[in-house]
Ligand SMILES: [Zn+2]
């Protein structure tokens with residue numbers, strides 16, 4: 135629909151499809167040639183035409199081939215028209231690098247065919263059909279192969295677009311930025327990142343006690359040099375560098391994660407000043423553990439239940455097949471929207487910052503409500519500690535909101551896949567005889 139608003143000249147443009155020879159005014163069902171020729175084609179006619187080219191290319195006897203022999207072709211066409219097809223892909227720049235024979239040793243089928251390398255990584259789904267769509271056809275007039283824009287099918291949904299853009303951004307930013315700084319200087323990067331996250335959530339006095347240091351500004355100076363980093367007490371170093379890992383595993387119930395959380399909590403306990411009167415980290419960790427426990431056994435169960443319903447209903451829409459569901463290879467919440475390590479890492483890194491902003495909003499709301507309803511109550515702690523409590527609550531609120539949004543995005547994606555399947559199937563099998 136967008137062309138209507140931005141290109142008023144297109145509104146009255148008459149289009150004639152060079153396949154079916156029908157004509158009408160331009161709308162979203164049309165594709166215009168980008169090669170410079172004044173030609174137009176229906177999206178559906180283009181798909182039909184592509185299907186026919188590939189049937190002739192790949193099936194030895196197109197008229198008398200076994201039923202379902204054209205399945206890989208149709209699947210590839212679905213992949214082509216999928217406007218959000220990066221939801222299926224989990225490879226990033228780093229992973230492409232790894233498959234290059236010079237840098238990595240990962241053995242991939244068709245090692246000498248770079249295109250196939252990418253395609254086998256394309257979905258990381260083992261039963262993905264061979265990527266057969268090699269040709270996009272050529273312009274009948276100028277014979278250019280790059281003559282048309284990819285015809286895409288999408289549903290309009292801001293939430294779905296948000297997840298799509300987030301995945302696309304993190305795919306490049308995380309592997310390039312964070313991974314390279316981790317490779318160049320792992321100690322300093324994890325130290326800086328951990329300290330920044332801790333500062334987002336905790337006020338200076340809590341941090342001072344937690345890290346057993348007179349001022350945290352000294353840590354910035356220490357972090358400048360390798361000798362400085364070594365002079366920081368070991369327990370403080372572990373608390374700072376392990377914080378990202380602790381956050382990543384906060385709702386993880388695997389044995390390894392629980393063991394790590396125990397060890398981390400014990401280190402935090404031994405590092406802090408025992409005579410500290412304020413709200414210390416052990417107390418916060420205790421309450422946040424209780425909160426994640428409640429979350430895991432109530433809301434998460436509820437979300438998983440809805441996800442399972444969604445998969446039962448719409449799992450067949452996944453054009454690569456829903457074998458993962460039966461094998462339980464993919465967590466239910468990643469069934470329709472695949473997320474890779476870079477997206478998850480980016481989410482864990484920015485989580486405290488988002489939590490802080492959400493906490494700030496909640497605090498404003500709380501103070502407004504207190505004023506409005508004239509509630510006489512003052513917290514039993516310092517203002518900075520009170521703000522800290524709201525930061526933690528903000529983190530929880532942000533996490534729950536994000537997972538609710540993800541559930542909704544999965545639902546929209548499921549509907550979108552249904553639309554894509556319908557479009558590709560209707561335009562390939564239905565009118566096979568027309569071209570013979
Ligand atoms: Zn047509």
Ligand SMILES: [Zn+2]
Nearest residue numbers: 169171273276
């Ligand atoms: Zn042309």
